[in-house]
Amino acid sequence: MKLLIIGGSDAGIAAALRARELNNEISIALLLADEFPNFSICGLPFYVSGETPNWRDLAHRTEFPNIEVLTNHTATAISPAEKIVHVTDSVGAEKRMAYDQLIIGTGARPIVPDLPGVDHPLVFPLHTMHDSFRLHDRITEKGPRSAVIVGSGYIGLEMADALVHRGLTVALVGRSPAVLPTVESKLGRLIEDELRRNGVRVVSGTAVERITDTGGGIAVSGGGGAAIAGEIAVLAVGIRPNSELGAAAGVHASENGALCVNRHMRTNVETIYAAGDCVETWHRILGANTWLPLGTTAHKQGRVAGENAIGGNREFQGSLGTQVVKVFELAVARTGLRDAEAAAGGFDPLTTFSEHYDHKAYYPRARKLVIAVTGDRGTGQLLGAQIVGHWQSGVAKRIDVFASALHHGMTVEALNDLDLSYTPPLGSPWDAVQMAAQEWVRAFKSAASTPGGG
Amino acid sequence: MKLLIIGGSDAGIAAALRARELNNEISIALLLADEFPNFSICGLPFYVSGETPNWRDLAHRTEFPNIEVLTNHTATAISPAEKIVHVTDSVGAEKRMAYDQLIIGTGARPIVPDLPGVDHPLVFPLHTMHDSFRLHDRITEKGPRSAVIVGSGYIGLEMADALVHRGLTVALVGRSPAVLPTVESKLGRLIEDELRRNGVRVVSGTAVERITDTGGGIAVSGGGGAAIAGEIAVLAVGIRPNSELGAAAGVHASENGALCVNRHMRTNVETIYAAGDCVETWHRILGANTWLPLGTTAHKQGRVAGENAIGGNREFQGSLGTQVVKVFELAVARTGLRDAEAAAGGFDPLTTFSEHYDHKAYYPRARKLVIAVTGDRGTGQLLGAQIVGHWQSGVAKRIDVFASALHHGMTVEALNDLDLSYTPPLGSPWDAVQMAAQEWVRAFKSAASTPGGG
Numbered sequence: 052m053k054l055l056i057i058g059g060s061d062a063g064i065a066a067a068l069r070a071r072e073l074n075n076e077i078s079i080a081l082l083l084a085d086e087f088p089n090f091s092i093c094g095l096p097f098y099v100s101g102e103t104p105n106w107r108d109l110a111h112r113t114e115f116p117n118i119e120v121l122t123n124h125t126a127t128a129i130s131p132a133e134k135i136v137h138v139t140d141s142v143g144a145e146k147r148m149a150y151d152q153l154i155i156g157t158g159a160r161p162i163v164p165d166l167p168g169v170d171h172p173l174v175f176p177l178h179t180m181h182d183s184f185r186l187h188d189r190i191t192e193k194g195p196r197s198a199v200i201v202g203s204g205y206i207g208l209e210m211a212d213a214l215v216h217r218g219l220t221v222a223l224v225g226r227s228p229a230v231l232p233t234v235e236s237k238l239g240r241l242i243e244d245e246l247r248r249n250g251v252r253v254v255s256g257t258a259v260e261r262i263t264d265t266g267g268g269i270a271v272s273g274g275g276g277a278a279i280a281g282e283i284a285v286l287a288v289g290i291r292p293n294s295e296l297g298a299a300a301g302v303h304a305s306e307n308g309a310l311c312v313n314r315h316m317r318t319n320v321e322t323i324y325a326a327g328d329c330v331e332t333w334h335r336i337l338g339a340n341t342w343l344p345l346g347t348t349a350h351k352q353g354r355v356a357g358e359n360a361i362g363g364n365r366e367f368q369g370s371l372g373t374q375v376v377k378v379f380e381l382a383v384a385r386t387g388l389r390d391a392e393a394a395a396g397g398f399d400p401l402t403t404f405s406e407h408y409d410h411k412a413y414y415p416r417a418r419k420l421v422i423a424v425t426g427d428r429g430t431g432q433l434l435g436a437q438i439v440g441h442w443q444s445g446v447a448k449r450i451d452v453f454a455s456a457l458h459h460g461m462t463v464e465a466l467n468d469l470d471l472s473y474t475p476p477l478g479s480p481w482d483a484v485q486m487a488a489q490e491w492v493r494a495f496k497s498a499a500s501t502p503g504g505g
Numbered sequence: 506m507k508l509l510i511i512g513g514s515d516a517g518i519a520a521a522l523r524a525r526e527l528n529n530e531i532s533i534a535l536l537l538a539d540e541f542p543n544f545s546i547c548g549l550p551f552y553v554s555g556e557t558p559n560w561r562d563l564a565h566r567t568e569f570p571n572i573e574v575l576t577n578h579t580a581t582a583i584s585p586a587e588k589i590v591h592v593t594d595s596v597g598a599e600k601r602m603a604y605d606q607l608i609i610g611t612g613a614r615p616i617v618p619d620l621p622g623v624d625h626p627l628v629f630p631l632h633t634m635h636d637s638f639r640l641h642d643r644i645t646e647k648g649p650r651s652a653v654i655v656g657s658g659y660i661g662l663e664m665a666d667a668l669v670h671r672g673l674t675v676a677l678v679g680r681s682p683a684v685l686p687t688v689e690s691k692l693g694r695l696i697e698d699e700l701r702r703n704g705v706r707v708v709s710g711t712a713v714e715r716i717t718d719t720g721g722g723i724a725v726s727g728g729g730g731a732a733i734a735g736e737i738a739v740l741a742v743g744i745r746p747n748s749e750l751g752a753a754a755g756v757h758a759s760e761n762g763a764l765c766v767n768r769h770m771r772t773n774v775e776t777i778y779a780a781g782d783c784v785e786t787w788h789r790i791l792g793a794n795t796w797l798p799l800g801t802t803a804h805k806q807g808r809v810a811g812e813n814a815i816g817g818n819r820e821f822q823g824s825l826g827t828q829v830v831k832v833f834e835l836a837v838a839r840t841g842l843r844d845a846e847a848a849a850g851g852f853d854p855l856t857t858f859s860e861h862y863d864h865k866a867y868y869p870r871a872r873k874l875v876i877a878v879t880g881d882r883g884t885g886q887l888l889g890a891q892i893v894g895h896w897q898s899g900v901a902k903r904i905d906v907f908a909s910a911l912h913h914g915m916t917v918e919a920l921n922d923l924d925l926s927y928t929p930p931l932g933s934p935w936d937a938v939q940m941a942a943q944e945w946v947r948a949f950k951s952a953a954s955t956p957g958g959g
Contacts, residue, residue: 448902455909
């Protein structure tokens with residue numbers, strides 16, 4: 052059997068490794084459009100910042116035993132009837148590669164907004180290895196003193212941190228009312244405070260309309276505000292699925308372009324699977340498909356696709372949209388649904404915000420976490436949680452406890468039944484996660500017992 | 506209704522607070538043998554170390570609104586037929602206090618082994634506030650330069666850390682083959698390395714037989730080894746349930762003295778509940794009672810007892826024995842069953858040990874965690890996990906992810922389905938927890954497919 056995989060990032064590599072782990076007989080080939088198999092694109096901000104000086108260290112792995120990794124090979128078309136992928140190889144020659152089973156893991160690409168000036172040479176998108184080389188080299192060689200970052204999602208935030216680390220003066224311009232629209236804006240404003248504490252000029256609620264040349268630099272403007280000038284601009288306004296190759300082969304795609312798969316990661320086209328940032332994601336709480344491009348999800352989906360493509364029968368257990376980002380000294384994490392997402396998903400959400408120490412206050416260096424908990428007013432079911440706190444205060448792993456609870460459909464109240472660890476330097480007898488759950492339950496009961504409440 | 510609670514530590518206070526939260530009408534009184542309601546005895550090592558300079562800060566809370574807290578009141582007997590508790594009050598007067606519902610939360614006390622020399626004035630047990638005052642004052646006033654700690658459980662380890670912090674030369678003598686017998690000895694030896702790196706002399710596998718006066722100090726000896734001398738000795742050889750009061754009133758107790766309760770925290774005597782270190786604990790994985798005295802469990806049991814004593818119907822969801830301790834720069838955590846405990850509980854355990862970075866190695870300061878995973882060879886069910894790593898490497902909260910998985914009876918393999926958070930400074934696309942699970946699954950499958958294996 053010939054398993055062919057298009058894409059050599061998280062989903063493609065996870066699929067190849069899983070298939071090889073389960074079956075040592077089949078042939079596995081993997082096409083990679085560039086020369087960087089299984090590089091951590093989540094690590095690019097740290098290469099730009101200088102914290103990871105050698106870009107080669109960004110490889111999740113460098114050995115792919117018994118997997119044929121074809122770098123600089125671009126798949127140009129798929130002929131499902133013949134089971135052939137048309138490929139342009141590293142020297143520009145056209146090839147036809149036969150497959151028995153095909154996995155598409157073509158990922159996503161940055162959105163380049165249709166704005167005047169967006170193709171200015173001082174404007175840097177950031178998604179691929181080559182993008183980051185270009186930005187890195189510019190900073191290293193020309194030493195710009197200032198930058199404007201367009202986009203205040205997690206890549207924009209990490210780039211703000213990275214460029215301040217490199218000594219630049221940074222402005223961050225975002226469309227949403229507060230930075231990081233994937234969390235409640237109340238928490239986004241805490242991140243804005245942290246950005247400002249580190250000298251970043253934060254301009255939220257501003258849709259950029261044009262980028263202009265200032266002679267030696269650029270200026271970003273929009274929303275009626277004054278233009279924001281910098282020596283370079285970095286674009287981080289989101290990504291979109293790379294799904295054209297699959298769609299042209301007859302794979303159904305959703306409105307936003309993501310390829311449609313079932314929970315076996317199978318497309319509508321026989322023997323074609325797809326996984327990662329190019330596909331729709333089954334959301335475990337919504338019980339429906341959505342698009343949540345995340346490396347963690349790509350790994351899991353790739354693993355399922357790799358197993359099923361060679362005859363397995365495993366179901367993807369769904370995404371909760373769990374994510375975390377470090378911004379200067381803060382970490383911000385979320386899992387599950389925000390209040391508005393829950394309402395849109397047909398729930399009746401109640402969201403509480405509360406503050407709890409990361410460990411007992413009597414032990415040195417206790418710091419407060421701000422925790423948002425969203426649950427359903429009808430059933431008491433936990434729907435989501437968000438945490439903002441110092442990056443060494445267990446934010447990421449505490450969101451994982453919420454994620455584990457969401458995975459099992461727990462009520463908020465049942466979080467109190469979890470036997471979590473405690474020692475004064477690292478927690479409390481009721482962990483912060485549980486104290487936040489108790490706050491939610493109090494608000495829930497009080498709303499239920501108040502006339503007009505609930 | 507009069508709710509009377511005997512004991513003002515975690516279980517008793519949790520019971521009182523929960524009852525008051527649910528019902529503002531009943532009368533709640535709480536008897537406390539000393540004058541320290543709801544103090545964190547887990548914090549005593551940090552008071553001794555000087556990291557928590559003011560012992561008053563060890564109070565979990567100082568306000569108990571609408572709860573009558575009677576300090577220095579000792580319950581001497583219970584007459585269930587009359588529903589009366591006999592009490593000696595703070596000035597030595599005898600009282601009779603009537604109750605409708607009674608909760609016993611009398612906790613535990615340190616074991617003082619029956620050894621020659623154990624009552625020497627330079628020997629310090631450590632469990633109560635008064636014990637720690639006595640030790641603290643001795644160190645502050647007399648400035649001993651050396652100490653021998655007897656007992657290498659988690660209190661012994663914390664005391665070693667605390668006394669080194671105070672500048673003493675410390676020897677730690679324990680009976681078990683490696684320190685911290687609640688984890689696999691392979692991990693215990695990693696803690697021994699850390700103790701030695703910090704100048705502690707570690708003498709494991711040695712049952713102390715006598716303590717002798719050396720003129721100005723003491724010497725501890727046993728097991729044929731040389732006597733270990735110090736200016737003071739600290740005893741931390743474990744605790745036993747304070748259950749005599751309940752037992753004398755007709756409450757059934759197990760062999761080790763812990764009071765028997767059902768999952769509603771109800772004893773065999775009508776209208777008497779019990780919770781905390783003085784009772785048997787229902788173990789969620791064993792599906793049986795055991796004795797696992799932990800503050801976290803005492804809080805949960807107290808909360809259940811408080812709710813049920815006033816007419817509620819809540820079940821204690823069980824303990825997993827989750828715990829964590831910080832020893833110098835390391836944290837050591839466990840949840841669920843160790844290999845031998847699993848075998849004794851009727852499982853067919855397989856335990857793997859593997860090492861994984863706490864975050865992506867390309868981001869600065871990545872450190873390795875050592876993770877033990879125990880699962881059942883028959884069913885693949887997760888039975889327990891243990892982690893040793895740097896105390897700021899997410900050890901405690903990662904054990905909580907294992908604990909959440911255990912709570913829900915997950916298989917080890919299903920841990921891979923959890924949507925856990927990832928950012929390079931704080932984790933990996935497959936978190937260390939999941940990579941350790943994958944190691945276990947590989948060993949499990951390889952054992953199953955090897956003739957004679959499994």
